[in-house]
Amino acid sequence: MPAKLKVAVLGATGYSGMELTRILLRHPRVDRPVLLRRAESHLSKDAKGGAPSESGNGHLNLADIFPALSGNGSYPLEPLAWPVLKQKGVDLLFLATPHEVSRSLVPEAVANGMRVVDLSGAWRLKQEQHRAIYKFKDEDAATAAELTEKAVYGLPELNGDKIPSAKVIANPGCYATTVILGLAPLLKAGLADKDKGIIADSKSGVSGAGKEPTARTHFVSVADNLSAYGVFTHRHLGEIAEQLQITSDEITFTPHLLPIPRGILSTIYVHLKHKTQAAEIESVYRDFYKSKRFVRVFQTPKLPEIQFSLNTNYCDLGFCLAPDGQRLVIVSCEDNLIKGAAGQAVQNMNLMFGLNEEEGLL
Amino acid sequence: MPAKLKVAVLGATGYSGMELTRILLRHPRVDRPVLLRRAESHLSKDAKGGAPSESGNGHLNLADIFPALSGNGSYPLEPLAWPVLKQKGVDLLFLATPHEVSRSLVPEAVANGMRVVDLSGAWRLKQEQHRAIYKFKDEDAATAAELTEKAVYGLPELNGDKIPSAKVIANPGCYATTVILGLAPLLKAGLADKDKGIIADSKSGVSGAGKEPTARTHFVSVADNLSAYGVFTHRHLGEIAEQLQITSDEITFTPHLLPIPRGILSTIYVHLKHKTQAAEIESVYRDFYKSKRFVRVFQTPKLPEIQFSLNTNYCDLGFCLAPDGQRLVIVSCEDNLIKGAAGQAVQNMNLMFGLNEEEGLL
Amino acid sequence: MPAKLKVAVLGATGYSGMELTRILLRHPRVDRPVLLRRAESHLSKDAKGGAPSESGNGHLNLADIFPALSGNGSYPLEPLAWPVLKQKGVDLLFLATPHEVSRSLVPEAVANGMRVVDLSGAWRLKQEQHRAIYKFKDEDAATAAELTEKAVYGLPELNGDKIPSAKVIANPGCYATTVILGLAPLLKAGLADKDKGIIADSKSGVSGAGKEPTARTHFVSVADNLSAYGVFTHRHLGEIAEQLQITSDEITFTPHLLPIPRGILSTIYVHLKHKTQAAEIESVYRDFYKSKRFVRVFQTPKLPEIQFSLNTNYCDLGFCLAPDGQRLVIVSCEDNLIKGAAGQAVQNMNLMFGLNEEEGLL
């Protein structure tokens, strides 16, 4: 049996990082992951990812933050130091960090010879118009531009050919994964009438909003409630447009905050150019995803629900065609922390290192 | 002080009927309502409305079914008998019954000189194409046709002029209320480009699915979940189309089941004919609803959330305009059991009997 | 009709204060309440009650914080100033403030001739051993001691005779209300074997933890969870012991955090001195509460549930007796924001001013 992969995780104290750690701990082809924390100077920026309750002496144990991990030993977090990572022979660094942290760390990582899977939005966007919303301040603009160009958008079902050789994987956004996978076959087949506008009405569980306690994530604010937010302004709009090769005016994307811990359902509305049969639609989807392990196309009239994909790496797709044969409703579901984040990151890792795509993910 | 209204409620054992009873018990201008149950022969059909756990001797107390009512006395349900209702001088009969029951009882009630507010879908639709989905089997087709014609769709913000003199009020559907109120001003102003299709993506709490226990309403099926259902086929589509005077091909309506007990949020997508300013949109809505007590138009960029309207008779409206000035997202919220059912029924009652529209509803 | 009461509320931006405001706005015998905010210097201490998102110019509108209030007009908060309150003829000041704020404001209020209902724990405890946990630092110890002595524990079912003439009402804690009302009849009747220890296992919705966002109140931490906290150390233990005239060693009180927004259920375990019949227990409870409007004694074997008392001012009691006739389980439920806070405060107000005890509360 070949040697196991050596990987490190920075940001295991956030929801995605924790889920990633949980998956990696069970992965049969990966050594126990090195869990990293940022050097002291960075700690204050860390709030978005969930500030760890670090003890005074710098010891930090992941099991203190996620007691569900307890009982399988100790999980100390050690400070990020490139020489140490190299000495340990780390093959791959996962960044589950805020985007501005990822934006500054990835060039360092690459300079130190690491391959990286970045779960933030830092390296997902090729077009300046979409990237502007993040307000990145790159210290070395030339390197940043080069890495922006080289980084591969890690959606294996679309970019599977570029992932194996990628140095930097920009792991897709959670919402974006459901919308892109829901629309890609249809757009590729040229069936959608984009002039009439595409609508993606998405609903996400609260873990998508991060671990930081805010008025918006307070239990009493979320329970017994539903709210729309970020209409026309959500950051995932850019990556959806880029990956689907449409403009951000051709799609309207509305996120909503659901009173559940995790899971996303996107209801997607498309006008078709011509009157079409349901069977034709279904075969377009089945053909597109026929060799894709982690997309499940439901048989009409069955529609996916959030529960079906929870705790799995699947993106589930189903659809309904209007009686007029020209309006299509696509329902796309996933677990936002798995296919929408940590699971997809591991799927990318598997492809980068020639492992079975589904290893550790079933 | 004038004499109080005398009203009766059939179906108080269901969610809407219970909420209605609760409102009526507090209403300062209404006598304690007569609570009715159907004669024995009808009991077997009652499941949809929540079968009462009737004791063998025919005594049934609403407080046994809804213990929250306890402590304010006893709430016996008495069998529906027209002579008794007439003798008691009942002015108005509320029907919170399954649509097929309402379809057969309303003609009887009218023949017995009663005015009726029917909370079911039995009398809402004027067009046969929309009504077909209910598969009504009218015993007296001529009377049914006549009543269908005369029944007033009880949305006070649209049909306020016809309600005072109506004999039969068809109280609107819960989803329909949010969608119609969200779209009416825009369509009346001629701003919407209907050719590009209108989308109403609606999400409802579980009380909308009725009190009957089913696999779909089991707690474990609903919690931590979200699901779409009835896409292109939901019964409320017809009343939305009729009231907005559009065809059912011009609007796509998708209901979803939310993991909350009550409340609806509809996210509505409209293309505008021309590039428009947000201020113009806002003034269209404010003008339309300026004297309407129970519609609250939120100031951009604030959007309503389900919580804001819970336990109130408000329908809350807010909107976002795309940077291109041509795509509009409207968010419409209500408590499905109040503005979407019982509260609106009482609002109709107030208008029918010349009371203050808001009496008993604040 | 006599003039309406004039009242003021400080702390309307917290959960209890908001609920109080909502009740007062509907109360037929109370003028529209004066809504207060603390002078600037106090604002930093305000976090526990939910820091208001105050606009720069000092204008603060309650409807901005609780949009559910919108549509009934504007709700400006004005700075607390005693001369202004006197000039407005305010009869009663409600304090829905953190306990240290109440501890310092009540002496000022009394010195200014105000009567006060304080919803915090500041003035509930007579015994120094119980009060120690609050670590009060009284500026004027003598006055504080005097007020501590004079303040009436505002549980109308126990202290109804002292409330009408009270200057300062210490409104009971939410948990304490359920436990005291659940046990008082039994202890008074001398049926309980205190040597074997009394257990109160209480479960509360999240609004009881206050509006401040913390890791503990984050939706993802609470949903799909249950946790015990404050075992043997919760502040309500003292008031339970004092009101029941037992020691804090004779009762074990364990609070738990429930994944619901509001409501408390306490399961209380008592050993009886002698083998007893259920009918005797029931009559002890019925006698004790026979003229008490807001306690509902359920008939064996029916037990109250949290839902039954939500949005009401009731405390619901039920019980089960063991086959051995010597072990009793009492279930006590309430809405923590109403009977456990704002509703009880209004009930106290009604008694203080000679109104009907239930006015505005049904």
Next chain:
Amino acid sequence: MPAKLKVAVLGATGYSGMELTRILLRHPRVDRPVLLRRAESHLSKDAKGGAPSESGNGHLNLADIFPALSGNGSYPLEPLAWPVLKQKGVDLLFLATPHEVSRSLVPEAVANGMRVVDLSGAWRLKQEQHRAIYKFKDEDAATAAELTEKAVYGLPELNGDKIPSAKVIANPGCYATTVILGLAPLLKAGLADKDKGIIADSKSGVSGAGKEPTARTHFVSVADNLSAYGVFTHRHLGEIAEQLQITSDEITFTPHLLPIPRGILSTIYVHLKHKTQAAEIESVYRDFYKSKRFVRVFQTPKLPEIQFSLNTNYCDLGFCLAPDGQRLVIVSCEDNLIKGAAGQAVQNMNLMFGLNEEEGLL
């Protein structure tokens, strides 16, 4: 590598059976399980376990019932037939069936040479006084008595020595597992003062109530609620008493229904005979469970919460000692479908067949 185990599951359409199937499908030492359904004549009795929506021709696919299973192939259910099971070389039969079904099937299975893990309550009780509540009607009383005697109560942490050779494992009840594991060390150490009574106040998620839709499991009945039930009468009381070797008068057990899909927290109250130190208590628990893989003893003052054990096979224990050193509160948590059912069943299987106790369970 040795041959994999061959197992069959009857009742995979219920919650526990489904969870069991999910675990077995991932178990590295078990062949793909044979999924069984009962012969036609039994189908009507099946309701409690969740009636499958069987197609007319008798084909039934588990993925139709639990779509989360989809994408990993097809899961046909085949009719139970002993000769077929023998021919397939099935080593072990899991029964996730109602107790009356298990009561009649286990003798058949044993007669056919099968070993059985039964997840129901059918074979858990040795004492007639406790068993009476189930009202079993054994066809062959002598065989039933013999099997009752021989069946091993499958709590590995207590009966680990008898499990390897057992023919029939009576898998423990979900509530019972938390209570027994929470109390066993203390009782064995002789620290508890049983005369003062032990209290187990337990709270369970709704999956514990089974998959059948009832008024009690309707989402609207459970959400925003908490209720106690089965006080002094719950079936698990008998197995708790038997395993702890106490009488059912020495312990008061109160189950509650929590508004969450899964998980149990039991708060257990014990009087100690003598004033004791927390360190002594902790060492009693640590010693008792020192080699037990699936019990985690939390370090004082940390207490387990339901979330920590969800989706794991752990039972988590923590405790608080009163200042008087004589009252102990123990908190015991588990996932009711895993350590409380399916996971424990697999743990038993591992021990029965000489596998690593934790195989397939981490």
